[in-house]
Amino acid sequence: MGLIPANTNFYRAGEHVEEYMTMTTVTSKANTTAPSQVLASTNVQIAAAAILGMVVLMGVGFAPMDVAHNAAHDTRHSFAFPCH
Amino acid sequence: MFRSMVLAALAIALVAGLVLSAVQALHVSPIIYAAEVFEIAQPEVTAAFHDGHSHTHNDDAWAPTDGFERVGFTILSNVLSAFGFAMVLLACMFVARDKAELTISWLNGIFWGLAGYLTFFVVPALGLSPEIPSMEAAAIEGRQSWWFLAVMATGLAIASLIFLPGITKGVALVFIAAPWIVGAPHPETTGFLHPDTQAVATLEGLQSQFIYATALANGLFWIVLGSLTGYVAKRFIKA
Numbered sequence: 001m002g003l004i005p006a007n008t009n010f011y012r013a014g015e016h017v018e019e020y021m022t023m024t025t026v027t028s029k030a031n032t033t034a035p036s037q038v039l040a041s042t043n044v045q046i047a048a049a050a051i052l053g054m055v056v057l058m059g060v061g062f063a064p065m066d067v068a069h070n071a072a073h074d075t076r077h078s079f080a081f082p083c084h
Numbered sequence: 085m086f087r088s089m090v091l092a093a094l095a096i097a098l099v100a101g102l103v104l105s106a107v108q109a110l111h112v113s114p115i116i117y118a119a120e121v122f123e124i125a126q127p128e129v130t131a132a133f134h135d136g137h138s139h140t141h142n143d144d145a146w147a148p149t150d151g152f153e154r155v156g157f158t159i160l161s162n163v164l165s166a167f168g169f170a171m172v173l174l175a176c177m178f179v180a181r182d183k184a185e186l187t188i189s190w191l192n193g194i195f196w197g198l199a200g201y202l203t204f205f206v207v208p209a210l211g212l213s214p215e216i217p218s219m220e221a222a223a224i225e226g227r228q229s230w231w232f233l234a235v236m237a238t239g240l241a242i243a244s245l246i247f248l249p250g251i252t253k254g255v256a257l258v259f260i261a262a263p264w265i266v267g268a269p270h271p272e273t274t275g276f277l278h279p280d281t282q283a284v285a286t287l288e289g290l291q292s293q294f295i296y297a298t299a300l301a302n303g304l305f306w307i308v309l310g311s312l313t314g315y316v317a318k319r320f321i322k323a
Contacts, residue, residue, distance in 0.1 A: 039182075042085060042178075042182075042323055045085045045086040045089070045323075046085075046089075046175045046178050046179060047175070048086055049086060049089045049090070049093075049171050049174055049175045050171060050172050050175035050176075052090070052171055053093070053167070053168040053169065053170070053171025053172040053174075053175070054168065054171075054172060055168075056164055056165075056167055056168035056171070057165060057168035057169065057172075059164075060161050060164045060165045060168065061165065062228060066145030066146075066147075067145055067146050067147075070145060070146065070147035070148065071147075071148060071157045071160075071161060072157070072158075072161035073147075073158075074108070074112075074113055074116055074154070074158040074161075075158055075161035075162050075165055076161075077112075077116050077214070077215065077216070077217070077298075078104070078108050078112045078113075078116075078162075078298055078301060078302075079165065079204070079205070079298075079302065080205060080208065080209045080212070080213075080214035080215070080298055080302070081231065082212060082215075082221075082224055082227035082228045082231050083215065083224075084215070084217065084221065084224065
């Protein structure tokens, strides 16, 4: 009892890993990451943003299902997306 | 950075999507509703002339009921589309800043907005004019493919002008020409197949009104979207 504080969920392995990983990330960002790695990560995030945007646009503007077409009908016509 | 881009795009989309919805409700949707009256009135004609049209609509499928529900789904679709466009625009702005040293600001955002208007509306609409319901058109697949071609080619033309050095910017000309070399698909019979000549005259009037209405609504939408995206990207996204 005396060895382990009552509020430490030491049996939750994930938490330890998570804590460890967070610390590692922080340390590496502060000290060891080369500028090229930061840039690469920025590029990946920008690409991910563009892809997410295009996926949403495809869904609203071009999804062929009747339900999607009917819900977004007036929007599709207004943006002059090919419709019908 | 990704997280702040998503949050920024949501805020931008809410404003730009609502601006579009207001203009649409006043000037665009009334034309769609008016043209739809004729679409419902001529089912046999539509069926007879749509041979080879692989895209048919099932009348039993769910559709929002006219009025509040329909307008609600239209506003939602507008905001979602604005979100998609804002994400693409944000990505373009950051790439242009990192690779071509273009500064991000609300003023430059207006130019980005105009680039978006050209890419996603003007050039595709020059080949496939904005349609109202009940208008004859080529098969949907062909039109969608050409639409994608026009959008990609215009986007690449703008990218060439921004990123390529000196005389190589001339590559843009190839991209500008590409959609027109391929040519937009057009139906064998153009116009409206409604049997009543009076109705056809009405529909033709609505069609030309619709081109102006969508051109204005989209132009306004893109200027708002572009300037807002430039402002928000500069002010709130750190990267």
